[in-house]
Amino acid sequence: MKMPPPFRSLTRLALSVAFLSSITFVIAQIQAPGPRKLSARTIPVPNTVSPEMQKLIAAPLTPTWNVIPKTSAEWKAQVDAGAAVSMQALPALRQKLDVKVEPLMIAGVKAHMVTPRNIPPQNRNRLLVHVHGGCYVSFPGESGTTEAIFMAGFGHFKVISVDYRMPPDHPYPAALDDAMAVWKAATKMADPKNMAIFGSSAGGALTLSMVLRAKQEHLPLPAAIAPGTPMADLTNAGDSFQTNAMLDNILVAPDASCDKRAALYAKGHDLKDPLLSPVYGDMHGFPPAILTTGTRDLLLSSTVRVHRKLRQAGVEASLQVYEGQSHGHYSRDVAAPESKEAFEEIAAFFDRHLGK
């Protein structure tokens, strides 16, 4: 029904008033400013990732996520059990990616040389240093080489994986000291301009701490770094510690196993020390960095906060966030196309920034 213009305007005005009243009513119903209250809910497995990744996302929470040993012996038993599970997967992984792994000592520190069978010409004089994850306590010995094998296999680089000392026997700064000793020695094996450091989780934090230490000690810096989902803030500041709690099926929640392990490492040392929580470090002069995380990662905030800190310091820094992934999902299934994508992305970044 057509109305003459004055009536149309009046109708519209009446509607506006009705609408604004409904807003006022709705505002009154809606929560006040402040914390966000969320109801219980069920989050489906997304269909926007590969079937392999769907399987990882659908997996139950890590069984030990909140199992806290009480003694050193119990910690070691837990660590050994975890290492045994990782070790079981390694022969097939090495075969699939055509990579060999050999133990070696570098500057008195245990390590593994991880070598792909095919090394393209541009990578022959390049060398990567890997610092493994495991919340500073897990994945000793060969069990810490998984991610190094992914990188060597998908990226076709030679990798030295540092088997750094760990708590309960060896707290901070043993891991960092070992990693630095290997870094120093490795810079005699290759030109630092042809080198990068990478690692995820605790290894991501160590990657950042190594650069902070190398700056302090006026050592050569790597030409690039790849901190994956770094444990960059041991104080648990960061929104995703809350928003992704119980959604991330690897770390699962703050103040659980991973934090207890990190506390064994810190052993009373100030958690805000940039060598323990590198997000508080001065990142000016850092080499180009590529960071990797997932939308469900408990450390999504830690990763994006480091990315912003790097950018604020004028560092070339590239952020990769993968759909639906929890902490470190990108190195859990060699058959997931997202794993290949993540490591090839890092390899391409290294290729752009490393000399030959």
Next chain:
Amino acid sequence: MKMPPPFRSLTRLALSVAFLSSITFVIAQIQAPGPRKLSARTIPVPNTVSPEMQKLIAAPLTPTWNVIPKTSAEWKAQVDAGAAVSMQALPALRQKLDVKVEPLMIAGVKAHMVTPRNIPPQNRNRLLVHVHGGCYVSFPGESGTTEAIFMAGFGHFKVISVDYRMPPDHPYPAALDDAMAVWKAATKMADPKNMAIFGSSAGGALTLSMVLRAKQEHLPLPAAIAPGTPMADLTNAGDSFQTNAMLDNILVAPDASCDKRAALYAKGHDLKDPLLSPVYGDMHGFPPAILTTGTRDLLLSSTVRVHRKLRQAGVEASLQVYEGQSHGHYSRDVAAPESKEAFEEIAAFFDRHLGK
């Protein structure tokens, strides 16, 4: 108490067995593979952002997030009410950023020329085209210029902001047709090599769709694009539609007001058409792109999925994810340091990729 070695081994074995049994017990307790069940919880406002951003994060849910008008007249009243709120803020914003806004017609399409008072020499021959957000229905006329003012002010670029036709009167492809008409005309006003297209939300999707259309029609492409938190998947595929529901205080949840507005735009057209859901488009040959989102953004997944699609197509694509931010929080408070950071990051990206 020291034990002789054989007893120590036995003790350790016993502990391992006890530990593994406890794992089995814990596994039995933990949810089965599949969807993740989350309990009700309260998420605090993070302290890892500026006070200004904390205020935006603490704000109640957008009052109209799930208020769905039933008629065209009611829609128009809602849109007018929203536009009035935006308009109120514009004079102070323009003054603060020292930007002037003038209406103009380009190729028969309404637009605004947004000009910063100070244009540095390298930007004098550069021109940006802005497509505003608002779920394809909101922010008509000058009320759509907010983000263009942020960009002109923080980036010191001249910007043409397209005041494209919108539903309920003008469904798809009116908005895209208008944006393309302006793009074609604008490429006669400046060299496309010196030009970029940007916009957030619906404007982020339109930015991507414009490049898809320009490819189809063999038109010149911009030298760079900045799709912010693009509505790149109107089918609501994407994990963060679930994980960030009710956490994002702007869009709030799927199947609410924004989706109803997008449906007015699509008007029965296949939502998987890449010109409506550009994540399904072929992104080969796209210009360098910088994408912006936040960890609480309902469109976090849409943004990171577009980023991956661009990377998979070999496009230089830079992802910026801001701590704690909901949908488009980066252009809501000119005084928040994160707003300046986001637009200066985009401006620096444009500066690297645009000719002079």
